[in-house]
Amino acid sequence: MTVSAGLLQALRDVVGKEHVLHKPEDLLVYELDGTIDRSLPDAVVFPGNTEEVQAVVRACNGFDVPVTPRGAGTGLSGGAVPTRQGVVLATARMRRILDVDPVERTATVEPGVPNIQLSEIAAEHGLFYAPDPSSQKACTIGGNVAENAGGPHCLALGVTTNHVIGMEVVTASGEVEWLGSHGPDPVGYDLRGVFIGSEGTLGIATKVVVRLVPVPDTVVTLLAIFDDVESASETVSAVIGAGLVPAALEMMDRVTLQAAEAGLRCGYPPDAGAVLLIELDGIEEVVRGQVTQARAACNEHGATEIRTATEPAERELLWKGRKGAIGALGRIAPNYYLLDGVVPRSRLVETMGEVARISEGYGFPVANVFHAGDGNLHPCLLFDEREPGTTARVLEAGAAIMRVCVEAGGALTGEHGVGFEKNRFMPWLYSETDLENMRRVRGVFGNEGAFNPCKVLPEGTGCGEMAHQQGALAAAGPDAYV
Amino acid sequence: MSEAATQAPPQVAGRAPEATFAPRSLDDLRELVAARDGRTLVPVAAGTQLGLGNAPREPFALVDVRGALAGEVEHEPADLTAVVPAGVALGELEAQLAAAGQRLPLDPPHAGRATIGGVLAVGTGGPLRTRHGLPRDFVLGMTVLRADGELVKAGGRVVKNVTGYDLMRLWCGSLGTIGIVTSVALRVLPRIETVDLRFEAGTLAEGQALAERVLRADVRPEYLELTASGTGWSGLVRFPAGAVPLATEIAGADLAPAGDGDYVAVRDLGFGEADALTLRASCPTSAIGATVAAIEALAPSRMLVRPLARELRATWEEGAMPEAEAVAGTVGRLRAALAESGGAVVAERLPHGMRGALDPWGRAANPARMTAVKAAFDPDGRLNGGRFVGGL
Numbered sequence: 001m002t003v004s005a006g007l008l009q010a011l012r013d014v015v016g017k018e019h020v021l022h023k024p025e026d027l028l029v030y031e032l033d034g035t036i037d038r039s040l041p042d043a044v045v046f047p048g049n050t051e052e053v054q055a056v057v058r059a060c061n062g063f064d065v066p067v068t069p070r071g072a073g074t075g076l077s078g079g080a081v082p083t084r085q086g087v088v089l090a091t092a093r094m095r096r097i098l099d100v101d102p103v104e105r106t107a108t109v110e111p112g113v114p115n116i117q118l119s120e121i122a123a124e125h126g127l128f129y130a131p132d133p134s135s136q137k138a139c140t141i142g143g144n145v146a147e148n149a150g151g152p153h154c155l156a157l158g159v160t161t162n163h164v165i166g167m168e169v170v171t172a173s174g175e176v177e178w179l180g181s182h183g184p185d186p187v188g189y190d191l192r193g194v195f196i197g198s199e200g201t202l203g204i205a206t207k208v209v210v211r212l213v214p215v216p217d218t219v220v221t222l223l224a225i226f227d228d229v230e231s232a233s234e235t236v237s238a239v240i241g242a243g244l245v246p247a248a249l250e251m252m253d254r255v256t257l258q259a260a261e262a263g264l265r266c267g268y269p270p271d272a273g274a275v276l277l278i279e280l281d282g283i284e285e286v287v288r289g290q291v292t293q294a295r296a297a298c299n300e301h302g303a304t305e306i307r308t309a310t311e312p313a314e315r316e317l318l319w320k321g322r323k324g325a326i327g328a329l330g331r332i333a334p335n336y337y338l339l340d341g342v343v344p345r346s347r348l349v350e351t352m353g354e355v356a357r358i359s360e361g362y363g364f365p366v367a368n369v370f371h372a373g374d375g376n377l378h379p380c381l382l383f384d385e386r387e388p389g390t391t392a393r394v395l396e397a398g399a400a401i402m403r404v405c406v407e408a409g410g411a412l413t414g415e416h417g418v419g420f421e422k423n424r425f426m427p428w429l430y431s432e433t434d435l436e437n438m439r440r441v442r443g444v445f446g447n448e449g450a451f452n453p454c455k456v457l458p459e460g461t462g463c464g465e466m467a468h469q470q471g472a473l474a475a476a477g478p479d480a481y482v
Numbered sequence: 483m484s485e486a487a488t489q490a491p492p493q494v495a496g497r498a499p500e501a502t503f504a505p506r507s508l509d510d511l512r513e514l515v516a517a518r519d520g521r522t523l524v525p526v527a528a529g530t531q532l533g534l535g536n537a538p539r540e541p542f543a544l545v546d547v548r549g550a551l552a553g554e555v556e557h558e559p560a561d562l563t564a565v566v567p568a569g570v571a572l573g574e575l576e577a578q579l580a581a582a583g584q585r586l587p588l589d590p591p592h593a594g595r596a597t598i599g600g601v602l603a604v605g606t607g608g609p610l611r612t613r614h615g616l617p618r619d620f621v622l623g624m625t626v627l628r629a630d631g632e633l634v635k636a637g638g639r640v641v642k643n644v645t646g647y648d649l650m651r652l653w654c655g656s657l658g659t660i661g662i663v664t665s666v667a668l669r670v671l672p673r674i675e676t677v678d679l680r681f682e683a684g685t686l687a688e689g690q691a692l693a694e695r696v697l698r699a700d701v702r703p704e705y706l707e708l709t710a711s712g713t714g715w716s717g718l719v720r721f722p723a724g725a726v727p728l729a730t731e732i733a734g735a736d737l738a739p740a741g742d743g744d745y746v747a748v749r750d751l752g753f754g755e756a757d758a759l760t761l762r763a764s765c766p767t768s769a770i771g772a773t774v775a776a777i778e779a780l781a782p783s784r785m786l787v788r789p790l791a792r793e794l795r796a797t798w799e800e801g802a803m804p805e806a807e808a809v810a811g812t813v814g815r816l817r818a819a820l821a822e823s824g825g826a827v828v829a830e831r832l833p834h835g836m837r838g839a840l841d842p843w844g845r846a847a848n849p850a851r852m853t854a855v856k857a858a859f860d861p862d863g864r865l866n867g868g869r870f871v872g873g874l
């Protein structure tokens with residue numbers, strides 16, 4: 001117990017008694033996010049506004065107790081797990097839409113607003129919020145800022161950092177200030193840019209200003225079926241080679257297709273080896289030509305069938321298998337370990353081969369669902385945690401897969417973050433000097449080590465213990481997809 | 483390494499360097515930076531932006547980094563990436579990418595000569611930012627020479643990556659005050675067929691409305707520029723070839739083929755030989771009209787508005803300079819008016835005589851945090867000391 005009676009009282013004084021949890025049975029939900037790691041906090045606090053966030057951070061700093069920010073807890077790298085116990089600061093009560101400005105095409109919201117709500121409120125102005133993590137019904141804009149979240153439709157439009165222009169934050173040291181602004185191009189260092197993707201280690205975003213973009217005029221979704229991942233990957237290269245930058249370019253492999261077919265009846269042929277989803281948008285005159293080019297690429301590389309949809313309901317049907325894929329994997333195995341790695345697009349096929357070899361070596365079936373256009377892989381290792389020793393082995397297999405990504409010239413994470421899951425792999429990519437240089441950013445925001453400890457950069461021991469993965473889907477909702 | 487014998491070294495914001503160096507290799511450059519000879523070092527490449535910012539803290543030396551940061555571009559067309567030594571000129575890079583049917587849609591002033599390192603350090607875009615954003619939006623990874631002579635990197639070379647802190651964004655637009663960019667991994671794009679057109683927009687408000695219609699219709703112009711032309715405003719726009727028929731209909735103006743020099747003229751506006759004072763303002767859409775009116779009162783030689791990027795630029799030629807107090811007064815009032823919405827007015831070129839009256843940058847919203855950044859990466863102010871916002 002790191003939270004003393006004194007701190008508990010201080011927290012209650014700030015947010016009110018009803019917004020502080022500290023009984024062990026109330027805390028259980030807050031010991032994990034969507035990953036395997038877990039650690040029980042001593043208290044969870046729900047501030048209602050910026051001033052309360054600031055007072056909570058200051059109180060914890062005063063008592064030398066770690067603070068871990070938390071949004072919806074859908075994170076997939078342990079970012080919201082309170083590795084050194086202490087206080088979890090949850091943004092669940094901060095869910096107000098503060099402003100929607102159709103002239104400037106911006107919205108200002110509190111951090112606990114779910115991602116999907118931004119597009120819902122923008123819709124009446126013919127606008128939407130582009131980054132669409134598959135967990136968008138649950139995950140919060142604050143969590144998206146922290147992870148620099150991406151999504152299936154980030155290929156053409158970019159990720160969170162391309163769409164968040166400013167935010168009010170409470171820094172790790174407890175000061176309130178704006179990074180970036182409501183408008184374009186403020187002068188000085190791009191503090192906004194370094195805060196986005198800092199995984200909740202520099203402070204807490206308390207207000208977020210996002211850019212909204214016009215809803216596309218015409219959207220066409222193509223679903224192409226292939227005998228194998230190689231042909232589908234060659235098609236991806238051909239599409240890019242033809243000069244197209246589709247709005248989305250997503251792939252599923254055989255294991256995923258079979259699970260999706262069994263669970264969702266998408267009408268995939270039983271012998272399908274890969275499915276590619278290609279979405280093109282823009283004005284009709286332009287999209288028409290692009291669809292012809294994309295179809296030609298599919299046909300040239302052995303597509304056995306191509307389905308096309310333009311109407312929202314029909315397009316939704318084509319996306320159904322992709323969106324339900326992770327949920328459907330539950331039919332094959334009780335647990336899954338979802339990885340996130342990136343390789344240069346041209347190394348996709350060989351990396352997939354390596355992933356298959358590793359998982360086979362460990363005896364875990366692997367399902368692959370991924371953002372093929374960006375070379376962002378999501379191998380999903382299927383296992384049963386009830387078999388003794390399995391969790392440790394699945395983590396080991398995951399590490400081996402990460403190693404393969406790095407060796408192919410890739411990176412440890414494309415969108416889920418380093419968190420507590422992968423910080424010990426950071427030296428594979430960065431020298432001691434590079435890591436020490438990154439650490440200086442924490443000093444800039446006054447994080448002396450107790451603010452969301454044990455995340456992003458490799459740390460010593462004393463950072464919580466491993467347990468089983470759970471809750472990812474539970475947190476993200478039943479129809480979430482990755 | 484010896485001091486290079488150049489005849490008249492260029493001035494930096496009106497101040498003359500005490501020495502000029504031209505290290506030939508990265509090792510030489512490291513050694514020079516690590517030497518701590520008590521001088522401020524001002525890295526310079528093509529020198530297209532030496533008028534930007536405050537004068538450097540004295541004594542200072544110019545360091546021509548082109549020799550040290552030259553090298554081969556590693557372009558991977560299949561991955562849509564390129565790793566580029568920072569001393570490579572944008573024009574050279576463009577030519578290489580074009581040979582493979584690809585492009586880097588960055589076009590700051592003098593985009594042909596400007597080096598990629600300089601472009602990232604300054605961080606401003608050109609006409610193409612309307613569709614493609616700022617230089618920082620293309621950076622996948624970077625290696626930087628820190629003020630203590632250490633080479634440090636962040637990011638990587640894949641197109642989607644959140645591994646570690648995004649230091650690239652801190653480095654971009656930092657005017658080389660927290661490190662010298664030595665190499666950069668960039669995201670590139672396929673080339674597309676486009677058409678440049680010009681039109682008479684009428685009033686500024688009409689031009690803005692046209693821009694809004696075009697955006698809403700999803701025809702995705704690569705750029706859309708409005709320039710003041712005596713009586714009214716003229717427009718210059720680049721559409722994807724396939725969008726021209728619809729775009730023409732939506733624009734509701736007579737679109738004519740653009741002239742040969744039109745694009746370069748708007749791209750380089752404010753950075754010509756005779757341009758002595760150049761102001762760039764960033765402001766919300768709702769404030770563009772008032773900002774333009776305030777600047778028009780100072781009778782600029784030329785002015786351009788980039789409505790969809792919410793940016794404008796005005797320039798005064800040597801013979802047409804307004805009074806320093808009038809400029810300072812207007813800029814001060816604009817900065818105050820834009821502070822709330824996060825706008826900014828930057829003097830990108832400033833005649834020597836005006837430096838006392840006008841801070842080229844204006845005030846940052848959080849000066850203490852800015853100072854902390856500088857202190858974390860260059861505590862002695864060795865790199866470009868004094869030139870940046872708040873004298874950092």
Ligand SMILES: Cc1cc2nc3c(=O)[nH]c(=O)nc-3n(C[C@H](O)[C@H](O)[C@H](O)COP(=O)(O)OP(=O)(O)OC[C@H]3O[C@@H](n4cnc5c(N)ncnc54)[C@H](O)[C@@H]3O)c2cc1C
Pocket residue numbers: 033034068069070071072073074075076078079080091111132133134135138139140141142143144145146147148149150151152199200201203204205206326415416452472473475476480481482
């Ligand atoms: C089924 C499923 C699908 C997913 N699909 C995607 C996807 O397509 N793309 C993608 O990028 N991610 C995806 N994710 C991962 C996850 O949803 C994202 O990382 C999301 O951004 C996390 O948001 P959250 O609100 O749940 O944050 P949490 O998990 O609560 O926290 C994540 C991190 O953010 C920090 N944090 C939270 N709020 C704040 C704040 N206000 N200020 C500062 N730091 C804060 C926390 O400390 C933590 O480090 C998926 C997850 C699941 C379970």
